[in-house]
Amino acid sequence: MQLLDGKKTSNDIKNEIAAEVQSIKAAGGKVPHLAAVLVGNNGASLTYVGSKVKSCQEIGFDSTLVSLPETITEDELLAKIKELNEDDNLDGYIVQLPLPKHIDEQKILLAIDPDKDVDGFHPTNFGRMALEMESFIPATPFGIMELLERYKVETAGKHTVVIGRSHIVGRPMSILMSRKGNPGDSTVTLTHSRTKDLAEFTKNADIIITALGVPEFLKADMVKEGVTVIDVGITRVEDASNAKGYVIKGDVDFDGVSKKASFITPVPGGVGPMTIAMLLKNTLLARKMRSARNQ
Ligand SMILES: NC(=O)C1=CN([C@@H]2O[C@H](COP(=O)(O)OP(=O)(O)OC[C@H]3O[C@@H](n4cnc5c(N)ncnc54)[C@H](OP(=O)(O)O)[C@@H]3O)[C@@H](O)[C@H]2O)C=CC1
Ligand SMILES: Nc1nc(=O)c2c([nH]1)NC[C@@H]1CN(c3ccc(C(=O)N[C@@H](CCC(=O)O)C(=O)O)cc3)C=[N+]21
The missing domain is CATH 3.40.50.10860 (Leucine Dehydrogenase, chain A, domain 1)
Structure with a gap:
């Protein structure tokens, strides 16, 4: 089992961006x-x-x-x-x-x-993303694509099951994984609360992306051996024994699922920090596009 370390990868990306900022300044x-x-x-x-x-x-x-x-x-x-x-x-x-x-x-x-929409939520950017044109990609799905790429997770021809169809995570994620290229070229099933027999889909999935917001929803008996699991869920659960008064739970029963997974993201320290790094990456792109336009 290989941990997809979002904390470390986001730090690498932030260092790369910081170096570019220095050369812009210079x-x-x-x-x-x-x-x-x-x-x-x-x-x-x-x-x-x-x-x-x-x-x-x-x-x-x-x-x-x-x-x-x-x-x-x-x-x-x-x-x-x-x-x-x-x-x-x-x-x-x-x-x-x-x-x-x-x-x-x-x-x-x-x-x-749309030129300042670094979240990529405006219909212009969302449409451009779906049409495989250059655009701002929503930070959370963008961060997941970056993790898959940097850890060389194979996605071509794989069956990807996304749980959740929100406009900010599940839906764009399903589009990105079905686009041509690497990461991408996946066969995608987008599931949600009206899906019947969800476990029948997840059990046949090579890659599962959970974005539903239900703590420890995905259990070991719902996945096959060797699966890649990306956990987007972040839920604050009250916990008096913790100094903050709460703990953060993902959508995946990590202890159970990690025993069968080939790759898996932790929560915290997985997708969350990547989201922030990719927002910064989009902002750098916005700056470059603005300076190109103004020249
Ligand atoms: N790590 C990060 O950077 C980010 C984390 N998050 C976290 O990700 C989670 C999802 O967020 P978001 O996408 O905004 O979610 P939403 O609450 O907007 O959507 C949840 C989706 O999950 C579906 N769903 C809910 N319950 C079930 C179920 N039991 N079985 C199958 N599908 C279900 C819903 O179906 P339906 O459409 O039918 O209602 C809906 O499509 C949250 O925990 C959020 O905090 C969100 C953004 C960024
Ligand atoms: N316009 C808009 N854009 C967003 O990108 C957006 C938003 N609205 N609304 C809410 C969601 C949620 N989101 C997260 C970002 C970082 C962490 C993150 O860094 N999480 C840490 C833990 C943080 C903690 O301690 O709570 C981790 O997973 O390690 C989580 C969630 C962005 N969102």
Whole structure:
């Protein structure tokens, strides 16, 4: 069993990006600038946005945290988005999801300038991804592709089963694995809560990607020997014995499944840190595209 170490790989990627930032600086260029919009103060969202800002500092990016009250109206948020779109000093930004219920998420995503959409959630980028054109790839699926590539996991001709069809993980993941190329060239089954006999699919899968948010959902008896398992799930489970008051659980029963797996990601330290590294990679790409356009 080989552990797909997202913590280590994300550090490698961050070092590669930091080196590029140094050469941009040495050539007198502008360093990439990322902004994160956070509405309200949900605990988990604060943690992710905090580590994004911290990572920017580590690698020499400029970063801005736009913190807005839970009570902000949709129009006020749209006005803020317009400001970010027009800000010539900003290369890319993300709007942390989920948004409060009174705000229409689709309307907000549509308002983001696709050239600054480093999350890759705008329909223009999503469509370009599906059509195998160059685009910003959503950070979590992008991070999974990067792990598969760096650990040389074979995907061509393999049967990949994705559990979960969200717009930010499961659906884009299914598209990427079915695209031509490496990683890719997989035969993909996209499953969800309406899937019947899910275990019949997972038992026949060469690669399983779990993105459902149900702690320890995937058990050893649901997978075959030699399977590759990518665990996207992150659920905070209350645990009084822990200093933070909670522990983080993935969607996979790691102890059981790892005994049968050829490759497997841990939680924490797997897909999560990769997500942040790939967001930084998209921001570097956004900076390069902007400077190419302005020349
Ligand atoms: N590591 C990282 O970087 C990231 C981690 N996450 C984590 O990944 C998990 C999934 O997040 P996200 O994609 O946003 O999820 P959503 O909650 O938006 O979607 C969950 C999906 O799983 C499906 N599902 C739920 N229960 C079952 C079940 N029992 N059997 C089969 N399918 C089921 C749902 O089906 P249906 O469509 O029918 O409702 C839905 O498609 C969460 O734990 C989240 O915290 C998310 C983003 C990034
Ligand atoms: N617009 C938008 N873009 C996102 O990319 C986005 C989002 N909204 N909303 C929420 C999800 C979730 N997400 C994570 C990022 C990092 C970790 C991460 O670094 N996890 C650590 C543990 C962190 C902890 O201690 O909680 C790990 O797995 O090792 C997890 C989850 C990005 N998301």
